[in-house]
Each structure stands twice: as C-alpha cells, then as structure tokens.
Amino acid sequence: MAPKPASLRALLDITSTTLTLLTHFQSSLSPASTTDASIPPPPNPLQALKACTALLKSHTTTLSLLLLTPPLTPSAIITKIGDVSSGPLTGLVGAAVAEGGLGGLMQGEVKVQVRRLLGAWGEVVGCVARLAEKRKKLEESDGAAKAKGKDVGLTEGERQDVLAATGVVWEACDALVKLCDGGIAGLVVRKAEEWRSVLLDAVEELKEWGEDVDEEDDEAEGSDGEFGDEDEMFGAANKLGKGDKELKEVLDKGVKKLKMVGVLYQALIKRRLKTFPGSAPAGAANGEAQKDPMATLEELMKLMKSIPEQVDDLASAFYDLDEDEAKTMLDKCCGEAKSAASLVKQSWTGTDDEFTAWSTKWEDALNAP
Template identity: 85%
Template structure:
C-alpha cells in the first residue's frame, strides 16, 4: 500500500520549524556571536561557500516552479525544503562561522552576505506558508479536502508576483555571494581600499575648497555680497578661515599636499600589495624567518587604510573649529599611520624585496619633505 501523501498541515508545520531554524542560523552569524570552535573549517571555505550557494539557487528555482504550477504538492515541497535545510543552508552557515583561513575582514563580509541570503530564503518559505494556508482554508471549507470538484487553480496573481519577487531576491543574494567567493580575499580588500581612498580624497577636496574660500571672500570685501551678504557673514564666521589666520592656512596647505600623497600611496598599495595577496596562503613553516603570517599583516594593513580617512574627518573638524594645535596633532597622526602602512608591507607577502620596496622608500622621502 503506497504511503499516504504529505498533508498541508505537515507542510505548514515544516515552514514554521524552518523559519525558527533560520532565525537561529542568523543569530549565529550576528557580529557579536562567538565562533563555534567545534565546527571544523572546510578544506577551502570559499569553494564550499560557492558550491552551497549555487546549490541553494538551483533548489530555489525548483521550489519556485513547484509553487507556481498547480496543483500544490505538499510532499514535493516538503522534500525540497528539507533538502535545502540539511544541505546548502547548513553548509553555508558552517563555512561562515568556522574559524578558518578567511581572516576577520573576509569572514565578517561572508557572515553579512550569508545572513542576507538566509533572510531572502526565509521570504520564500513565507510564501510557501501563505500558499499552504490559503489552500488549507479551502480544504477546510470543503469538509476537510479538495472534494466536491474544487480544482486547485494555482496561486493568485498577487501570490505569483510575491513568489517571483522572493525568488529574485534569493538569486541576487546568491550571485553576490558567488561574486565575493570568486574575487577572493584580494578582491574584497581591493574594493574596500578603493572605497576608503575615495572617502579620503573627498575629504581632502572639501578641505581644499574650504581653504580657497578665503581668497574668494577677500575679493568680495568691497561690500557687494548681495542682499543677504551680512547675514551670511554672521552665520559663517564661526568656522571661516580668515585672512589673519596665516599659520592655520599654512597647516591646511601642508595637510592637503600630504594627504594627496597618502592617496597616491593607497593606489600603490592596491596595485602592488592588495591585488597580489596570495589566493592560497603558505604554511607558517614556509614563511621567512621572523616574517609575519600574511593574513595577520593584511589585517593590520587594512586597519591603517580604514583608519586614515576616519582621522582625516577629525582633522577637518579641527580646521573648521580653527584649532591649529589640534589640526597639527591630527595631521601628525595621519602621517604616522600612512608611513606605518607603507613600512608594514615594504617587503612582499613572501618577505622579499620588489618594486614597491624601492618605491615606498622614495615615497617616504618625498612625503617627509612636504
């Protein structure tokens, strides 16, 4: 005798437990969550993540077709959701939380993207629950079954659009995670460094324009400031660089020149160090004597690259407050951080000298002369 087909009630129960499981998974990926030392890292975390992501996208496509094609088949849908929970979802979370070779920056980004993917998959499961609930209601209205010739006409147009939209979000999240895996650690740190360099250069440009306002204001001192000239002077005086602030203006000009050179350093670091970060790290024993682990060095470098634009914001605040001493202090701090970044990776990832080694020495000499 063939087994009794799975019921809509069983499907509804499964969607409920699956959503609870997803909530648990997402909590384990929160920034404050501690890594589970009992979870061994996969042999290659990025390859494992990519494989699980591709499988999840395939399962989601199949599930979407099951939802959109009448009649609704609880047994097939239950099997598909179970396959996803025990397969790609468990694999994604395991690869994301296990301490492996990814490093803090990459692992943090992986957790963010896996959490996003879990949320998108939860929306698909939510669509399943709503379709099953509506179908269950119809069955109940027909005396506990789809009898009396009541044909399952499939999802409504609104339900259809909801399924398609939820599926599309899962696909997008999957594509983003696959792209992250394909780019590897080098791809991520290059993207982050380029973003922080843009922030740095935007801040430098704002400082430059703020300093140039002094000359424009001097030209406008003939009283032709317009109908609201006096009011503009009154409201802008608190943080306006006056022509009498010659010493502060010199510090500003020096800051702009030095920070532009820091921007050049970022370009060199991106080209010669971040883009060349090894896809496969050498074993600790294979590294040069006294040479740091490349991942440790990379994470120290990224802290410098991230912190300098943040410090430039503090430098700008000092200028806007017309605080010369604080501006000098913050400029010195930015310069020290930039030189530390160049010095940290003066040798390549294997501990050998290369083109960047000689270039960084020349850069520091020119930087000190500014």
C-alpha cells in the same frame, strides 16, 4: 499499502520549523556574534560557499516551479525544504561561522551576504506557508474531494509573490558567488578603493575651503553696514581670514601630504592588495618563516580604514580654526600612512621589490617640510 501522502498540516509544520531555524542561523551570523572554534573551516571555504550557494539556487528554482504548477504537492515541497535546511543552508552557515580560513574582513562580509540570503530564503518559505494555509482552509470549508477540484493554481498576485521571492534569492546567491569569485584580494581592493575615494573627497573639500579665503575677504572689505550677509554673520567663526596665515600654511601643507597618502593607497592596491596570495608562504628567500600574510593584511586594512576617518577629525580641527589640533591630527594621519607602508614594505614572500624602493622614496617626500 501505499504510504499516506504528506498533509498540509505537515507542510505548515515544516515551514514553521524552518523559519525558526532561519532565525537561529541569522542570530549566529549577527555582527555581535563571534566565530565558532568548534566548527573547523572547510579546506577551501570560498569554494564550499560557492557550492552551497549553487545548490540553494537550484533547489529554490525547483521549489518555485512546484509552487507555480498546480496542484499543490505537500510531499514534494516538504522534501525540498528539508533538503535545503539539511544541505546548503547548514553548509553556508557552517562555513561562515567557522574560525579561521577567511580572515576577519572576508568573514565579516560573508556573514553579511549569508544573512541576506537566509532572509531571502525565509521569504520563499513564507510564500509556501501562506499558500498551504490558504489550501488548508479551502479543504476545511469544502472538504478535500471538492477542494481538489477547485485547485486551479495561484492567483496573479500569489504568482508575483513567488516569482519576486525567488528572484531575491537568485540575486543574493549571485552576490555571494561574486564575492567568492573575487576572493579576499577582490574584497580588500574594493574596500581600499572606497576608502581612498573618501580620503580624496575630504582633501578636495579642505582644499576648496582654503581657496575661499581671499575671495571672501575681498567681498567682506566691500560690504556696507554693521552686518554683512547671512553667510558672513553666521559662518565667520569657521572660515579662514587673511590673518590666519599660520593655519593656512598648515592647511596647504596638509592638503599636499594627504594627496601623497592618496598616492600611497594607489600603490598599496596595485602592489600589495591585488597580489595578496591568500595563504601563508612556506618561507622567505632566506628560509625563515614569515608572518602570516592574513594577519598582516588585517592590520594593513585597519590602518587604511582608519586614515580617512582621522581625516574627518583633521577637517573638524581646521573648521574650528584649531591650529594645534590640526597639526596633531595631520601628524597622526601621516604616521599611520607611514605605518601602513612600512608594514608591507617587503612583498608577501618577504623579499624586496619595486614597492620596497618606491615606499622609501615616498616616505622621504612625505617627511619633507
């Protein structure tokens, strides 16, 4: 006797189970979650992620075709959903939560991308559940035999829902593949360029704020009456005046030094981030073991991220006309920039190179009064 075909009830059960599993997976990938030391990372985590992503995209395409082509076939759909849960989804989450192999920054980005992909896949499963529920109600009202004759496929709205959900999965898959193709170096370069842009925008704002002094003071001298205009009346507390010469000198000095920090970011991106090896070297030229490049990279990225944030505090000190705080924050920003340069003064293999010599000259220029 041939096996009884899978029922719509069984299909609804697996969609419910899968959605519960996705919720669990997404929780394990939340920012508050930690890496799982019990899960060993695959030999090449990024290649494993790419392979799982390609498989998931393929399964999603097949499932979409099954949903769009009548009649609805519970057995084939159940098999496809089960294959996805036990295969690519488990592989993706395992690679994302395994301890080691990717570094903190890359692993954090992978978790974000995988969570997005899980959410997109959940929408596809949701489409399956809605279609199965609709079909089940039709059978309950008309009987299975009569309902079979009415199975003419999806409405236009349902077709669009399936296509849209499938498209979101494809986009999420493509984004994850792009992240993997770029590798750790690609990610850190992109992050560093974003932080450099934020830094230079803040410097430009400070520069423009300082350049407004003379013009605004001249206008103030020519104003009549007890009160000036609204901007003058309410903005005077955080605008430089001609009497704030010492603070203006600190500002000019700060703008100059912060522009040099921006130049350092360019050099770090070109000479260190783009050349990141992705794995620990066997040793330096003198045969001594070197510090793990991944740990050094993580420390460098923390410094590069923190400097633009501190420039915001520096700007606040200037806007508050707090000279002492401005000097303190400027020293802190410059100190962290020097720490970043010093951290990777030598190449990833522990040898001197063009950046080594350049960074020494750069620091001397930054230290100049």
